[in-house]
Amino acid sequence: MKTKKILASVILAFIITSMPGGSISDNTTEKKVENSMKKTVKLNGSEIKDLIITITFDNYLSNKALTTDWGFSCLIKGPEKTILFDTGGDGSVLLSNMEKLGINAKDIDIVVLSHFHGDHYGGLTKFLEKNNDVTVYLPTSYSKDFINSARELGAKVVEVTEPEQICNGVFLTGEMGSDIIEQSMIVNTKNGMVVITGCAHPGIVSIVEKAKSIVDSDVLFVTGGFHLVRKSTSEIKDIITAFKKMGVKYAGPSHCSGDETRRLFSDAYGNNYINVGVGKVISLNELK
Ligand SMILES: [Zn+2]
Numbered sequence: 001m002k003t004k005k006i007l008a009s010v011i012l013a014f015i016i017t018s019m020p021g022g023s024i025s026d027n028t029t030e031k032k033v034e035n036s037m038k039k040t041v042k043l044n045g046s047e048i049k050d051l052i053i054t055i056t057f058d059n060y061l062s063n064k065a066l067t068t069d070w071g072f073s074c075l076i077k078g079p080e081k082t083i084l085f086d087t088g089g090d091g092s093v094l095l096s097n098m099e100k101l102g103i104n105a106k107d108i109d110i111v112v113l114s115h116f117h118g119d120h121y122g123g124l125t126k127f128l129e130k131n132n133d134v135t136v137y138l139p140t141s142y143s144k145d146f147i148n149s150a151r152e153l154g155a156k157v158v159e160v161t162e163p164e165q166i167c168n169g170v171f172l173t174g175e176m177g178s179d180i181i182e183q184s185m186i187v188n189t190k191n192g193m194v195v196i197t198g199c200a201h202p203g204i205v206s207i208v209e210k211a212k213s214i215v216d217s218d219v220l221f222v223t224g225g226f227h228l229v230r231k232s233t234s235e236i237k238d239i240i241t242a243f244k245k246m247g248v249k250y251a252g253p254s255h256c257s258g259d260e261t262r263r264l265f266s267d268a269y270g271n272n273y274i275n276v277g278v279g280k281v282i283s284l285n286e287l288k
């Protein structure tokens, strides 16, 4: 009888310590459990019904009236907040392109910066001189000097580590990657999610996978820099295969994606390839 009791309490103790978070002293286990729980959290919000993406800065050209330069930036209109994703490398070029596109800097509520490379944050200072009544969401790993100077220019700065919702239906992946840390943006529309990347340093496929783990929806459109300039034709083809497997319906590789990537995506996606460059306007009505 006594032996049975001891055995039962040993088994009970074993069960308790094997349960998630059961062992209070083991920080590593706790952290692992915490991370795996975060992965399963879906942040859906309500679906965006109208969406217009305008490319405000790119090294590829779509509208001859605008100026190309190395970098990326686009404007997201339709969600409850108007969002500028990245600011390109040169504020004068960004502001002049915006002006020609009829975009008023003062209408922008949120600026998202993908990663700490000049061709994505370089336009911020000049932009803030036009409109500092914005919230800037940037990866926590950003330079503290940069964060302080953005605050000194009057912007509210939010440092992002984990996936989060920035306004109804719009999400950030949180920091990804180990070498160059980067975040991407997800807009959950009625037709599926739109994933927007700056340079995609953590890997374009990993980013889309992460987006799918955050928002429970089909992938309607992926655009921005895919960072595939140095990849071989077969590596790019593997990425296109992965895109198809993940159910990505429309693709618009730009900025650092490379000419070969754009050609191969165009061949594979046909009418569902979006030729993205500065001045390109993409509305949700075209993405069905
Ligand atoms: Zn970069």
Ligand SMILES: [Zn+2]
Binding pocket: 071, 072, 117, 119, 120, 198, 199, 225, 255, 256
């Ligand atoms: Zn870049």
